[in-house]
Structures are given as C-alpha cells and as structure tokens.
Amino acid sequence: MKSKISIQNLNLSIGKNQILKNINLDIxxxxxxxxxxxxxxxxxxxxxxxxRLIDLEENVTITGSIFLDNEDILHTKSxxxxxxxxxxxxxxxxxxxxxxxxxxxxYGLRINGIHNKHIIRESVEHNLKQVNLWDEVQHRLKEPxxxxxxxxxxxxxxARGLAVKPEIILADEPTSALDPLSSxxxxxxxxxxxxxxxxxxxxxxxxxxRRIADYVVFMYLGEIVEHGTAxxxxxxxxxxxxxxxxxxxxx
Amino acid sequence: xxxxxxxxxxxLLIVGLLFKSESVLHANSLSDLLFSxxxxxxxxxxxxYSYIYSSVLVTMLxxxxxxxxxxxxxxxxxxxxxxxxxxxxxxxxxxxxxxxxIIFGVWGILVIVPLISHYVAPFFGIETAGYSILxxxxxxSVMIIPFILNILLEIFKSISKELPQASIAxxxxxxxxxxxxxxxxxxxxxxSSVVFGMSRxxxxxxxxxxxVGNVAQIPKTIFEPGYPLPALIANNxxxxxxxxxxxxxxxxxxxxxxxxxxxxxxxxRMLISRYETKI
Numbered sequence: 001m002k003s004k005i006s007i008q009n010l011n012l013s014i015g016k017n018q019i020l021k022n023i024n025l026d027i028x029x030x031x032x033x034x035x036x037x038x039x040x041x042x043x044x045x046x047x048x049x050x051x052r053l054i055d056l057e058e059n060v061t062i063t064g065s066i067f068l069d070n071e072d073i074l075h076t077k078s079x080x081x082x083x084x085x086x087x088x089x090x091x092x093x094x095x096x097x098x099x100x101x102x103x104x105x106x107y108g109l110r111i112n113g114i115h116n117k118h119i120i121r122e123s124v125e126h127n128l129k130q131v132n133l134w135d136e137v138q139h140r141l142k143e144p145x146x147x148x149x150x151x152x153x154x155x156x157x158x159a160r161g162l163a164v165k166p167e168i169i170l171a172d173e174p175t176s177a178l179d180p181l182s183s184x185x186x187x188x189x190x191x192x193x194x195x196x197x198x199x200x201x202x203x204x205x206x207x208x209x210r211r212i213a214d215y216v217v218f219m220y221l222g223e224i225v226e227h228g229t230a231x232x233x234x235x236x237x238x239x240x241x242x243x244x245x246x247x248x249x250x251x
Numbered sequence: 252x253x254x255x256x257x258x259x260x261x262x263l264l265i266v267g268l269l270f271k272s273e274s275v276l277h278a279n280s281l282s283d284l285l286f287s288x289x290x291x292x293x294x295x296x297x298x299x300y301s302y303i304y305s306s307v308l309v310t311m312l313x314x315x316x317x318x319x320x321x322x323x324x325x326x327x328x329x330x331x332x333x334x335x336x337x338x339x340x341x342x343x344x345x346x347x348x349x350x351x352x353i354i355f356g357v358w359g360i361l362v363i364v365p366l367i368s369h370y371v372a373p374f375f376g377i378e379t380a381g382y383s384i385l386x387x388x389x390x391x392s393v394m395i396i397p398f399i400l401n402i403l404l405e406i407f408k409s410i411s412k413e414l415p416q417a418s419i420a421x422x423x424x425x426x427x428x429x430x431x432x433x434x435x436x437x438x439x440x441x442x443s444s445v446v447f448g449m450s451r452x453x454x455x456x457x458x459x460x461x462x463v464g465n466v467a468q469i470p471k472t473i474f475e476p477g478y479p480l481p482a483l484i485a486n487n488x489x490x491x492x493x494x495x496x497x498x499x500x501x502x503x504x505x506x507x508x509x510x511x512x513x514x515x516x517x518x519x520r521m522l523i524s525r526y527e528t529k530i
Contacts, residue, residue, distance in 0.1 A: 051420055101530075107431065109422065111427050160421065
C-alpha cells in the first residue's frame with residue numbers, strides 16, 4: 001500500500017488551545033480514508049492543514065510536516081494555489097460560486113489559465129456527467145447555480161473540484177446537509193472515484209464509514225486514537241476507546 | 252397601520268410638493284423649469300438647470316471620491332487585515348457618522364477651501380477663491396464615507412467564509428477570489444450602499460452650502476463655484492417670499508430633489524433585481 005500523504009509530528013494550536021496533538025499518519029493512495037471522531041476533535045482542522053486553508057485562520061501555530069509525494073507542503077511559501085489545486089475540497093454544505101452553473105465549473109479552469117472555449121465546454125460536460133448531473137442541468141447551464149437543489153449543488157461542487165484535475169479529494173462531512181438519496185449518490189461516486197483519486201473524508205456517521213471506508217482514522221480530543229484498514233478497525237479494534245465508540249457507548 | 256403610513260409617506264410628499272408647486276408649473280413650461288438657466292424671479296422666470304447641474308456634479312464627484320475609498324477600505328478590513336483592526340475601526344466610523352454636518356462645513360471652510368485655493372488649483376494653473384464644486388464634493392465625500400463604509404463592511408462580513416474558501420481551494424489566488432467571487436456576491440449590496448450614499452449626498456445642505464460658493468452658473472471646471480438645489484432652498488426660503496411664485500418655485504426645487512433621489516433608487520432596484528437573476 002503506497003501512501004499519498006504522510007503527516008509527521010503535526011501539532012497545531014489556535015491561540016493557547018492545542019487543537020491537534022502529535023499527529024502521525026500515512027494516507028494510502030487510491031483509497032477512501034475516513035477520519036472518524038466526535039465533534040470538536042480536530043477532524044476538520046486536520047483536513048484544512050492538508051490544503052493549507054488553515055493559513056486563512058488567525059493566531060495559528062503549527063509544527064511538523066506534511067509530505068505530498070515526498071514534498072513538504074506544510075511550510076512551503078511558494079505556489080500555494082498549486083498545492084490547493086491538487087486537492088479538491090467538498091465542504092459540509094455546498095457553496096456554489098455566485099455565477100451560473102456553467103461558469104461554476106469553468107471558473108476553476110479559467111483561473112488556472114485555460115481560456116479555450118472548446119476545452120472548457122468539454123470539461124463542463126465531462127465533469128457534470130462524472131457526478132451524474134448532466135442530464136438534469138444540460139438545458140439550464142446558464143441559470144444561477146443557487147437555483148439548484150442542495151443535493152444538486154453538492155454534486156456541482158464535486159464536479160467543480162474535479163474539473164481542475166486534483167490528485168486528492170478532501171471531503172468534510174459532505175453529506176451532512178443532504179437527503180438520503182443525494183447522500184447515497186455522493187457515497188457511490190466516492191467509491192468509483194478512488195480508481196483515479198485519493199479520497200480523504202471526515203465524517204461522524206459510523207454507518208457511512210462502514211459502507212465506504214478502506215482505511216479508517218479515529219480521532220479524539222486532537223489525537224489519533226487508532227488507525228488501520230477498515231477490516232482491522234471495525235472488526236478487530238485494539239483500543240478500548242475505539243471499541244466504546246464503535247459500540248455507541250462512548251462519552 | 253404604521254406600515255401604511257410608511258408606505259404612504261413618499262406618495263404624500265410628492266403629492267404635497269406637486270400641489271405647492273402648482274402655480275410655478277402653471278406660469279412656466281416644464282422644459283423651461285428643468286432645462287433653462289434663466290433665473291430671474293422678479294420676471295417670473297425660474298430656470299433650474301444650473302442648480303440641478305451643480306447638485307448632480309457635486310454628488311457625482313463626491314461619490315467618485317468616496318466609493319473607491321470605501322470599497323478598498325472595506326475589502327482591506329474584511330479580507331486582509333487582522334480582525335482586531337475591524338473591531339477598533341467600526342466604533343470610530345460610527346462616531347464619524349454622528350458628527351453634525353455643520354462641523355464638516357466649518358472644517359471645509361478652514362481646511363479644504365484654502366487648500367484648494369492655495370495648492371490644488373494653482374497646480375492646475377487655475378485661480379480660485381477655493382469656494383467651489385470641488386470643495387463641496389470633498390466635504391461631502393468625507394461626510395458620506397462613514398455611511399457607505401459601514402454598509403459595505405456589513406455586506407462583506409455577511410458573506411460566509413466558506414464561499415471564498417471554495418474558490419481558494421480550487422487554486423485561485425486571494426485577489427482572484429475577491430475579484431470574481433466576493434465582489435460578485437456583494438454586488439447588489441455595493442449598489443445599494445452607493446445609492447444610499449448618493450441620496451444622502453444629494454440632499455446634504457449646510458456643509459455644502461458653506462463651501463460651494465453659491466453662484467448660479469454652469470461651472471466650467473470643478474474649481475468654479477456652483478449652487479446646488481438644497482442650498483438654494485435653504486438660502487432663500489422664508490426670505491424672498493414676497494416675490495410671486497418664489498415660494499412655489501422653491502417647492503418645485505424640493506420636488507426635483509425628491510424625484511431625482513427616487514429615480515436613482517428605482518434604477519438601483521432594477522439593476523439589482525436584473526443582476527440577481529444571473530447569479
């Protein structure tokens with residue numbers, strides 16, 4: 001199992017609060033890695049370190065390193081947009097950009113210097129088909145993205161992320177605002193996408209993790225309690241805390 | 252009930268002012284009133300063109316100065332500066348907004364007028380006493396900055412953090428994100444804030460009256476004096492009412508003020524609603 005991202009001795013504080021404590025983790029390539037844990041355990045913060053969105057927060061102290069294909073991306077000052085481009089982000093709620101459906105996907109291409117209309121058009125169609133949205137929106141591409149249903153918006157956001165050709169997809173509880181049908185669509189898509197991408201998904205839905213995880217990381221209070229393959233984690237947990245969490249008696 | 256009163260207010264104002272300006276409307280044609288520069292009250296000739304011109308010019312110039320400042324300040328404070336700056340600056344803006352306009356007028360006479368007369372105009376090779384359209388516009392712009400800035404800050408703050416993050420996560424730079432995402436999202440609010448500032452500037456009387464020179468003419472440069480509508484009304488109402496139709500003419504001036512402000516608001520509404528079908 002080849003690792004795509006390697007996190008080493010990562011410590012992070014905001015002000016005087018230590019949010020992440022000594023995180024060491026290898027995220028396997030072309031698999032779905034699920035980060036589990038109760039609210040406020042640092043899952044989202046860990047995700048934000050990967051694509052350096054953490055830089056937008058104030059008073060952050062951060063030490064350690066994160067290697068993406070052997071390149072330390074945590075402390076490099078150069079080409080932040082380039083690093084972020086490699087990691088598509090799907091957030092808790094969909095945030096379509098304030099423009100029409102077509103431009104929502106074209107945006108990522110345009111800011112990366114692609115202006116050829118033919119290429120953009122093909123990418124829009126291809127990526128909307130990727131997320132099974134094309135049939136629903138192909139006749140209304142010029143409508144504002146905000147008019148789509150929330151489930152459609154989330155798929156649009158996924159298509160938008162895929163259009164810039166990332167290597168990794170980060171997802172922060174991407175189904176928490178969606179209805180069961182849209183959630184299933186996203187989950188299925190994730191499983192398909194691991195052929196080409198490395199996926200890291202934060203969730204607190206245990207059943208969802210059981211359904212799609214290849215690799216599971218369990219966090220509590222800013223620390224990694226246990227991590228391992230889905231089989232190891234769910235069927236043979238080593239830590240007492242993990243067992244309690246899986247049995248739903250965790251507090 | 253209260254809602255009814257609020258809704259009826261503009262209509263009542265217009266009807267009342269129309270009623271009062273009836274006699275001057277009878278004696279003069281509407282095109283003469285609006286587009287003639289002939290102002291000879293004793294002969295019953297009331298051409299408002301130079302007043303309207305001054306009002307529009309002073310207001311537009313004030314917006315030209317204040318809107319970019321407010322926009323850049325709001326972008327800087329909400330997107331780049333540490334949040335503590337915003338916390339310090341917002342109460343200061345509120346205080347600025349509460350300063351009586353007469354104080355801005357005095358400041359204009361003591362600072363801006365001499366500045367224009369001694370430094371700015373000579374730089375362009377123009378001689379002026381300093382009482383000018385430019386002086387009015389500068390004083391006005393300082394007065395409306397706190398209002399426009401306050402609205403803009405609220406608008407930029409109300410945009411959820413995740414929206415720009417979505418753009419940045421796609422590999423956009425911060426400036427690209429501001430240009431294509433934040434400003435787009437904020438556009439309706441920006442238009443509203445500009446029109447709000449414009450409405451205030453258009454009706455502002457005392458501070459402008461003190462520095463603008465009050466000469467009824469079509470100014471050729473912004474260093475020449477002008478005579479905006481509110482100044483005309485304030486300077487003359489109650490003083491020259493023995494002249495026939497003068498009272499009515501000043502009421503008509505008020506009506507023009509009101510209608511222009513309403514038209515600008517209407518135009519802004521239309522612009523916003525057209526825009527909102529696109530995003």
